[in-house]
Amino acid sequence: MLGGELHGTLPLVLCLAARGTLPCEAIGRQLALVLRRTWQETKAAIAALTELAEAGGHHEVWRILRGLLPELVPGAGTDRRITVTHTTWVAFAAEVAAWTDARGEIPVIAGHAGTRRKSRFAHECRNLHALLTAP
Template sequence: MSKPTARDLDRLVLADGPGGPGLALLLARHLLEGPDGDGVRPLLLLSASGGLPGAELGRQLAVLLERGHGRPGDAIAALAEAARLGAHRQVWQVMTGLLPAYLPGPGEWATSVHTRLLRLAAEVAGWADARGELPVVAELAGRTRTSELVRQARDLHALLTSPA
């Protein structure tokens, strides 16, 4: 059996109705190709139609990243490109699934990728005027150590918990 292709993804995106976990997994796989791959356009189309399973896409992306599929920086760049092209609210929804599943928990090591992800999340949350606490971000923001990751978490947490 062959792997689903970009053409298969396009067909699913153009189908009627909202996307589910399978579409989210396929889209996540293509977002790992970066902004010049086959994931940004379908994300934009699903965003425009209201059919993007945002949080599920974030969770699926986290699973693929944790399993070592693709480079995290490429996925971050693809999400950044989609946000810059107008899907900032939908990319924020992706972040609400990605951050809890991918950010390091207590006792886990953080990487520069985690910091870059939080920086993008704060930028996108600002564009989307997002509000509402994310426990994983609150936990990172409350750490006593001061690192770039903690600073980014504090900035995002402050934004999410500030009055509109």
């Protein structure tokens, strides 16, 4: 379902989403596994999810991201390095959260949002965390 492959499956995905039978969180977890092995898929995956969101599946895209982020983003204090890819996904998640008016803390994001780091990644985590925890 990455890149141009989504176009042909978009009607099916939207139909499953409309029925409430699209396993969004499971898709997110599986996508995180793929991305950790093949970082070059990030642009194609974001393009596919953007296409799905623009076609009316924005809430499902958010649910996919809620499944993806905890699996993809290393926890604060772990020895896994933060990369540009992590930053890209958190920034994209903030966009989608704003589109959907999403709420509900994501612990791994909250952990990074609470640090004093001044990196772009920490900034994006603080931005996403603020959107998710706003009253």
